Amino acid sequence: MHNKSYKKAVVFAICLTMLMPLGSMVVSSTDESSSQADSSAAVKDTDSSVDSAADDTSSADASDAAATADESSDEAAEDSAADEKTTTTASKDDEVQPITDEEALAMCEKITENDKIALYLDEENERLCLYVKASGKYWWTSPINVEADQTIIDTVKGTAMKNAQRKQIAASAAIRVGDLRQEKRTESPAPVYSNKAKVKWEKNSDGVVATYNYVSDGVKLKIHYVLEDDNLYVYCDSDEIEEKNTSQVDGKVLTKIEFCPNFGAADSTATGYMIVPDGSGAVINYNNGKTEYADYNQQVFGRDYTAVPITAPRTTQQAYMPVLATVSGSSGLVCVASDGESNVYAHAQVCGQEKQAYNTCYFEFETRSSDSFFMSGDNSNKITVFEKNGIKTERFGVRYYPVDSDNGEDLNYADCAEVYRNYLINNKGLT
Structure with a gap:
């Protein structure tokens, strides 16, 4: 019984070691996305690479999904702010103009x-x-x-x-x-x-x-x-x-x-x-x-x-x-x-x-x-x-x-x- 518990601990440690690089990759991609927030195209490319990594690595589905959700939330917030700014500008442009x-x-x-x-x-x-x-x-x-x-x-x-x-x-x-x-x-x-x-x-x-x-x-x-x-x-x-x-x-x-x-x-x-x-x-x-x-x-x-x-x-x-x-x-x-x-x-x-x-x-x-x-x-x-x-x-x-x-x-x-x-x-x- 003690031998079985020892084996389980060794397997868990090996799995944890295997997951560490993948977790580091997800964090790295998120950091890269944040550093390129000024360029919407770069953000979308980074999102695509993260999605691809999540698809190719079945063992990291949960981690990648969480990272993608966080990025999507941040991007949605930025888009919402941009939309609000555009709407404000449009409302000024759409002010009723005088007529003759x-x-x-x-x-x-x-x-x-x-x-x-x-x-x-x-x-x-x-x-x-x-x-x-x-x-x-x-x-x-x-x-x-x-x-x-x-x-x-x-x-x-x-x-x-x-x-x-x-x-x-x-x-x-x-x-x-x-x-x-x-x-x-x-x-x-x-x-x-x-x-x-x-x-x-x-x-x-x-x-x-x-x-x-x-x-x-x-x-x-x-x-x-x-x-x-x-x-x-x-x-x-x-x-x-x-x-x-x-x-x-x-x-x-x-x-x-x-x-x-x-x-x-x-x-x-x-x-x-x-x-x-x-x-x-x-x-x-x-x-x-x-x-x-x-x-x-x-x-x-x-x-x-x-x-x-x-x-x-x-x-x-x-x-x-x-x-x-x-x-x-x-x-x-x-x-x-x-x-x-x-x-x-x-x-x-x-x-x-x-x-x-x-x-x-x-x-x-x-x-x-x-x-x-x-x-x-x-x-x-x-x-x-x-x-x-x-x-x-x-x-x-x-x-x-x-x-x-x-x-x-x-x-x-x-x-x-x-x-x-x-x-x-x-x-x-x-x-």
């Missing part, structure tokens, strides 16, 4: 035209174009290069607009909704843009009709875009507004509408100004750097005196006229609230305000008024109530008039005032 007006127009369908202007629709990107034939000016309902805009908005972090902000700017409409649930009783703090709605376009001889279905908010409405002789008329009839549930217990109601909130928006490189109806009229220059100030927000014809203010209003002049304008160089776009103007707010903001990169002005219509009550004297018990029994105003509408200077020089604000005067003469009986 002509390139954007090529993505559109011509809807209708007259002797002065033509209306185009880019259904995929949810924008329309008003093309002025005499001047060759393109007016877009939302900026064509919003996805490519890299203007730095956050100067501390050095970052541009976020994707959510870009989608909102690209939207063609927005609403606000009042929540009637007892535990809520509030109005949506920010507009709900049409990128959150299901949008369906229907073309006709005069223009297009867009149906916006805000499923989550229970609101559905139609907005008409009609090309008239010298303007684009955008309106919404209250009888085409559907509210799924107006119950005073758990429903939601439409409280505000915005048409084309970025129509004619000017980017951070543009020069020009906006006209707002502050008092007898005021000018806000593009890119004026006043990003820490609040944007312009004024109710036309004064505030609703039946609603009790809870804070002192800002020092501003009363807005007497429902008109806005944006002007760049020899061209401008005059916006007139022609329907529902008794319940409209005029807005304007410059690049950098509200974390966005554009200079823009627009109207916001109030479909239902609201008021807040504090039952116990503190803000935690505020109750908001909304106007009952449907929307009283029959139609909300804005007319957009493109205007150009006669001599090619910069457009003057008096030229924009003339457009509004002519509107009053032709549509309101001014003599």
